[in-house]
Amino acid sequence: MRRTYELINAGDIAGFGDLVADDFIEHQGAPGFPATKEGTLDFFRALLGAFPDMSMSVEDLVADGDKTVARVTVAGTHRGSFMGIPPTGASVDMQLIDIMRFDEAGRVCEHWGVADMLSLMQQLGVVPAGAPA
Template sequence: MRSTYELINTGDIAGFGDLLADDFVEHQGGPGFPDTKEGTLAFFRALLDAFPDLHMEVEDLIADGDKTVARVTTTGTHRGDFMGIPPTGSSAGMQLIDIMRFDGAGRVCEHWGVADMLTLLQQLGVVPASAPV
């Protein structure tokens, strides 16, 4: 699982793709991208176009059977179009929770995830930050 993040951090999407099973299923998915291996690779290419210095840091990693769960902090600078949002030049970060299931060959065959998109959109200035309570 750590290898997936390390390859994305270096921009090696082809290498990341080698870690995904051919019948990989994405259960979270980026908007407008198919829930397949190719759709996931296209999503990460687009994400790296938008945040070329994207960095994913594993904070916690828990494994049980064929599934692994990670709490991940992401950081990057918004330098390209992201979900229709023109580049802001803003530095941004958010938390992710990822669950990956591995097949018998050790490839990722399924992914579920939760991303703190509200915080990201607030940092990009698209959504106003909430007032203190």
Template sequence: MDHAATMRSTYELINAGDIARFGDLVADDYVEHQGGLGFPTTKEGMLDFFRALLTSFPDFRMNVEDLIADGDKTVARVRVSGTHQGEFMGVPPTGTGVDVELIDIMRFDGAGLVCEHWGVVDMLSLMQQLGVVPTGAPA
């Protein structure tokens, strides 16, 4: 199985706003290890997160800059961009364009479906770009 191709497909489907088809690539017993954003750590919770994210950033794009596959895991360095058009994490829409990096790790089950995910997003940079957190050196 080509897990790298499947991982790329997840990003392409999210970029296209096709969360239902994205969900087809995810196992029913999926576990989200990133958590912390107010959504259950289940498949449905993760799909709801992306639906909400696309409401907040309708032009949301995930562009893979590096992807490494080994065994049942893949790792990607991804640049994420979009325009803040809807409430996000309690922040009202700003109309601001954002651009942040993230690292994703996906594990695949025997059927080739994503069954686990770990992620690290540069939330500080995102919140600075949205004007929620000041930029520059601390006072």
């Protein structure tokens, strides 16, 4: 699982793709991208186009059987269009939780995830930040 983040951080989407099974299923889904291996690779290409200095840092990692769970901090600078939002130049960071299931060959065959999109949209200035709780 750590290796997937290392390859994405390096911008090596083809290398990341080598770790993903051909019959991969994306359960989280991103608007406009199919829930397949190619759709996921295209999503990360688009993400790196919008945040070219993006880095994903694993804060916690738990493994059990064929599944791993990671709490990840994602940081980057908004330099390209993202979900229809023109570049803002804003430095952003957000938290996400990823669950990956691996097949017998050690490839990622399923992914579930939750990302703090509200925080991201607030940092990009698309959604107003609320008063502190």
